[in-house]
Amino acid sequence: MKSIWTITKRELAGYFNSPVAYVFLVIFLLMTGAFTFLIGQFMDRNQATLQAFFMWHPWIYLFLVPAVGMRLWSEERRLGTMELLLTMPISLWHCIIGKFLASWLFLTLALVMTFPIWITVNYLGDPDNTVIVASYIGSFFLAGAYLSITSMTSAFTRNQVISFILSVVICLFLVLCGWPPVTDVVEPLAPRWIVEFVAASSVMTNVEQFNNGQIDSRAVIYFLSVIGFPLFATSVIIRGLRA
Amino acid sequence: MIQVENLTKAFGPKVAVDDVSFSVQRGEILGFLGPNGAGKSTTMRMITGYIPPTAGVVKVGGNDVTEKPIEAKRLMGYLPESAPLYTDMTVEGFLGFCAEVRGIRDADKSKAIDRAIDMCFLKSVRHQSVDTLSKGYRHRTGFAQAIIHDPDILVMDEPTDGLDPNQKQEVRSLIRRMGQSKAIIFSTHILEEVEAACTRAIIIDQGKVVANGTPNELKAKSELANSYTVSVSGTEAALVRDKLGSVIQSSKVTIVNDKPPTVVARVFPKSADGEGELGRAIFDIASQNNWKVSEIKKEEGRMDDIFRNITLPDTQAQ
Numbered sequence: 126m127k128s129i130w131t132i133t134k135r136e137l138a139g140y141f142n143s144p145v146a147y148v149f150l151v152i153f154l155l156m157t158g159a160f161t162f163l164i165g166q167f168m169d170r171n172q173a174t175l176q177a178f179f180m181w182h183p184w185i186y187l188f189l190v191p192a193v194g195m196r197l198w199s200e201e202r203r204l205g206t207m208e209l210l211l212t213m214p215i216s217l218w219h220c221i222i223g224k225f226l227a228s229w230l231f232l233t234l235a236l237v238m239t240f241p242i243w244i245t246v247n248y249l250g251d252p253d254n255t256v257i258v259a260s261y262i263g264s265f266f267l268a269g270a271y272l273s274i275t276s277m278t279s280a281f282t283r284n285q286v287i288s289f290i291l292s293v294v295i296c297l298f299l300v301l302c303g304w305p306p307v308t309d310v311v312e313p314l315a316p317r318w319i320v321e322f323v324a325a326s327s328v329m330t331n332v333e334q335f336n337n338g339q340i341d342s343r344a345v346i347y348f349l350s351v352i353g354f355p356l357f358a359t360s361v362i363i364r365g366l367r368a
Numbered sequence: 369m370i371q372v373e374n375l376t377k378a379f380g381p382k383v384a385v386d387d388v389s390f391s392v393q394r395g396e397i398l399g400f401l402g403p404n405g406a407g408k409s410t411t412m413r414m415i416t417g418y419i420p421p422t423a424g425v426v427k428v429g430g431n432d433v434t435e436k437p438i439e440a441k442r443l444m445g446y447l448p449e450s451a452p453l454y455t456d457m458t459v460e461g462f463l464g465f466c467a468e469v470r471g472i473r474d475a476d477k478s479k480a481i482d483r484a485i486d487m488c489f490l491k492s493v494r495h496q497s498v499d500t501l502s503k504g505y506r507h508r509t510g511f512a513q514a515i516i517h518d519p520d521i522l523v524m525d526e527p528t529d530g531l532d533p534n535q536k537q538e539v540r541s542l543i544r545r546m547g548q549s550k551a552i553i554f555s556t557h558i559l560e561e562v563e564a565a566c567t568r569a570i571i572i573d574q575g576k577v578v579a580n581g582t583p584n585e586l587k588a589k590s591e592l593a594n595s596y597t598v599s600v601s602g603t604e605a606a607l608v609r610d611k612l613g614s615v616i617q618s619s620k621v622t623i624v625n626d627k628p629p630t631v632v633a634r635v636f637p638k639s640a641d642g643e644g645e646l647g648r649a650i651f652d653i654a655s656q657n658n659w660k661v662s663e664i665k666k667e668e669g670r671m672d673d674i675f676r677n678i679t680l681p682d683t684q685a686q
Contacts, residue, residue: 131469135465138461142456204453212417212448214442
């Protein structure tokens with residue numbers, strides 16, 4: 126466990142030793158703010174909820190999470206430090222989890238820094254705070270799911286740009302396959318059960334549960350598997366690279 | 369400490385390392401020689417557990433690297449080729465990270481960092497970021513990382529590559545000093561390095577071990593070994609060749625240099641000339657003919673000679 130934390134610490138320090146962390150935090154906060162107030166019409170809704178805030182997360186994360194995770198493994202490959210890291214007396218799993226946790230913690234920090242909007246909505250009205258907490262948890266899982274996919278794509282290549290684009294495409298698929306404007310078009314073309322199955326495997330349908338204030342065990346299991354499988358794939362890819 | 373048995377690695381149809389076996393004991397410094405692409409790095413990567421072998425076994429301190437990787441890796445320090453480092457860290461931060469990953473923490477950690485920094489002369493760049501370091505300092509930081517846990521076994525891929533002559537000298541003496549208590553393998557294509565630092569050398573070519581012995585044993589295999597180089601004046605090249613060629617103990621005479629009035633000739637012995645009979649015979653001929661001998665030298669054989677003879681035919685064939 127200690128070695129996981131050592132990897133996590135180094136990786137986290139890596140974000141803050143470069144401008145990446147600060148640029149990301151500023152842009153994330155600006156974007157969530159802009160989407161909530163300008164496009165989501167937070168004020169005009171006249172509702173004491175943070176729906177206008179959370180509804181944009183799957184879209185904002187779509188670009189920002191791959192940007193945070195794209196260097197996880199591709200940078201190790203580019204610098205050649207992968208050889209150093211993997212000849213240390215730690216298992217590959219510790220490295221994968223350590224790195225993943227570092228990025229996830231960083232994204233969690235970004236999410237925590239949106240707390241002023243929570244204070245705002247509590248100051249202006251009387252919102253259901255359990256819904257807000259559930260939504261934050263959903264958003265946290267969503268970031269983890271995208272990040273895990275990015276960890277996998279960054280193990281594919283030493284090129285961060287390719288890693289970023291691949292990750293955006295895969296995450297976009299996970300969003301669109303459950304997004305009503307897309308499912309409505311597909312619905313008449315395919316058997317109903319297929320459409321429902323695909324839609325059920327979308328991050329949209331599952332994050333919706335949290336945004337409605339429910340912490341459904343199925344949604345939790347869904348996110349844990351969407352996090353677990355790409356991390357497993359990351360280990361397969363890295364082992365394959367060395368064979 | 370290190371046992372390599374029938375190690376083979378194939379990348380698709382290309383066999384990079386082909387049935388290589390050797391072992392290294394404590395107190396030995398093994399030089400790993402070979403032309404570029406001979407399979408040196410691949411062998412080292414298999415020893416350190418970075419890539420799995422296609423066939424064969426590597427045992428480090430009795431631990432099979434494939435079956436007990438963590439135990440085996442704990443005993444080793446490894447400097448990969450071109451010394452990769454995390455460029456966003458300071459030298460001290462990087463060494464601290466390597467120590468922590470190896471389970472060295474708190475007070476032991478700062479002691480280990482101090483020791484490695486001292487041994488590798490990194491004091492002046494201790495707090496500097498790695499990406500601002502010159503190549504020599506980067507290399508030494510990589511070296512420091514490999515010895516941070518004072519390992520029993522050191523594996524280094526071209527540890528002096530890209531260093532200036534003074535730094536090469538420093539690294540070599542560091543290797544020699546540490547070799548007294550550790551088992552060390554290092555690869556190089558600088559032959560003088562092998563003579564300067566190794567107790568034993570292996571020459572590998574196209575994935576196969578083609579020579580294995582102490583530097584002196586290898587040198588003795590050279591064509592030049594035990595030949596005499598003679599510089600004489602007051603005569604002519606043709607005459608020198610005739611007269612020296614008539615010595616019973618000699619097999620062949622070549623004229624190395626013919627710049628009147630001096631002639632430099634090389635006399636090769638028929639068999640290993642242990643007693644120096646050939647040398648005495650050369651002196652006799654010279655005095656009989658009133659040649660002025662300005663120099664006579666018995667050759668030990670040269671590393672580059674044996675290296676070329678063993679590996680050149682293949683390189684040319686490509």
